[in-house]
Amino acid sequence: MSAPSYADLKAWDHAYVWHPFTQMQDWLQEDPIIIARGEGNYVIDVNGRRYLDGVSSLWCNVHGHTHPRLNRAVTEQVNRISHSTMLGLANIPSILLAKKLVELAPSGLTRVFYSDAGATATEIALKLAFQYWQLRGETRRTKFASLVEAYHGDTLGAVSVGYSELFHHFYRPLLADAVRLTPPHVFRFVRGMSAEQALAAAQAEAEHTLARQHAELAAVIIEPLMQGAAGMWAHSVEYVRTLRQLTRQHGILFICDEVATGFGRTGKMFACEHAAINPDLFCVAKGITGGYLPLAATLATEEIFSAFLAPYEEFKTFFHGHTYTGNPVACAAALASLEVFAEEQVLERLQPKIALLTQRLQGDIAALPHVADIRQWGLMVGIELMRDPDKKIAYDPAEKIGIRVIREARKRGVMIRPLGSIIILMPPLSITEAELSHLLDVVHTAIRTVT
Ligand SMILES: Cc1ncc(COP(=O)(O)O)c(C=O)c1O
Known part of the structure; x- marks a missing residue:
């Protein structure tokens, strides 16, 4: 069979495909x-x-694309097995990768829960935090705080903490209200402050808000150092440290979403390393497989993990999972990517x-x-x-x-x-x-x- 021509592919794309984040009326006028x-x-x-x-x-x-090391790892794994479930079974690459991730991630994160997208990684972190407090008997902790202009993915929980009026007003009735903290850049850029004034204003606001609402907060979630999808809005390590210190002080869980910043993008393996902080929950995706395959992971502390341990009939289990959770080919690509980090x-x-x-x-x-x-x-x-x-x-x-x-x-x-x-x-x-x-x-x- 001969390969389809550009004209065929364009016609079929225009006839059958709905592209993400795309005004299709414009797309259908263009040569893709x-x-x-x-x-x-x-x-x-x-x-x-x-x-x-x-x-x-x-x-x-x-x-880079078609890296020989990653290509080989994926091919070898496909020749062994492409998928088996993690519900009630384990597989080799997901075990090896979990061990590696725990070694590399900020200290204190000891357990790896896999999924397959950045949104699912953050959704899982939010659900883990929520259930953790329910299991601990602190049932009033039902809210989340997030940064103004945060983006944590497009599923409904992630959108609740990353609400933007422009993109999400249609879904308003489906979403939970989040407490919003203003990051320094908004003070600086919108209110015309110096970097120092903006940092001080953001710190003071966070201090005030968390002091007032700590009893009802399950967690604070942030993209450390760089709010990517907001338009690459940077903040300083001092701001991240302040939020970590305040969450500790008030007993609130701290979630770092490193879906975009993880795996070297900020110059260190993880953005948290610049600030030398250890979150309670940690989300990675995107670069985890070197950009080869969909895979995500939510890492949790032993304290969070152990709150879910109980006799079967108490149903404290984390009832969450996706069909392709811990896919062996994706995990093999991720392991190879981490080896390339070290070897090269x-x-x-x-x-x-x-x-x-x-x-x-x-x-x-x-x-x-x-x-x-x-x-x-x-x-x-x-x-x-x-x-x-x-x-x-x-x-x-x-x-x-x-x-x-x-x-x-x-x-x-x-x-x-x-x-x-x-x-x-x-x-x-x-x-x-x-x-x-x-x-x-x-x-x-x-x-x-x-x-
Ligand atoms: C910080 C952050 N969190 C979550 C996501 C969502 O990831 P995904 O598109 O894989 O669901 C993104 C995607 O850009 C992101 O930048």
Whole structure:
């Protein structure tokens, strides 16, 4: 059978596929880029055009596409078995990976509960925290606190703590109310404070809110250091430390969602390491398999785990699971990815790349007249564009400024994705310095051309 042509694929995509986070009315007017292959830090479309993968295929890819080590691990595991259930059975890769994750994660996290997406990892953390307090007899602790502009995934529990009026107002009746804490950036950017003033205001607000509402709070959930989907809004290690200290003081559980920041993105294996804090619950996904396969994990402390232990007939069990939980092929990819981290000294070799990125961002990119703000932690970057940065006048959404910039970049062989008027960069950790320079050259030209 001959391979389908681009025209066939486009017609069938338009006829049958509903794309996520996509206004399909626009999509159906466009010629889609259809990816056929990946090679190192590039994705290649069905017409043979190569694009530098500037956002790691939605913040997932770590060591490049078709990495021989990961390919081999996946193939070998497929030849053994592709799937068996974790309900009532164990499998080899999920055991080995759990041991490895516990060794790597912030100390105190001793138990690994698998699922298959960032949203499920956070959903599980919320449910674990909730049930933990019910089992402990502290039944008034039924609420969660989260940061303003948080994003923890698209399932209903995750949306409850990551509520945004624009995206989620349709689901309002289905959601639980969360207590919202204002992170420093909102004070700084929206209220025009200095970084120090903004940090102090955010700390004071958290102190006040948690002191007032601690008795009804099950947990505080945050994306440590970088609120990714909000538009790469960075906060300092001091803010994370304050929240950890306040949650300890008031006996509230602390959940760190490292779905985006985990596996090297911030320059260390996990963002929590920068702040030297240990959460009670810890969520990872995206980069866990090197960006190969869907897998997620929620790690918990022994104290939380032991609250669920009881004779069968007391039904204290955590009644939660997904069909593909702990899938052996995904776990094998994750194990291979962690081996590559060690064998290729990925984190050590990342540091000069981060320095190069910082230098270019603070240099020629920051100098562009419509660049209002640049946020960076490691290889996670948000470049905020504004019509008038001095007067803080934003672009009209109808101008689709971000979309136009990424289209210009695509014409030049670079694949990036905006969040509104914020240009996001999050290349694979394996990007070379030459590729990184090229990425920044293209981003510079694309922004200059469009603005
Ligand atoms: C911090 C964070 N948590 C959770 C999620 C949800 O992950 P998924 O899309 O795999 O459900 C994301 C996705 O971007 C994220 O950035």
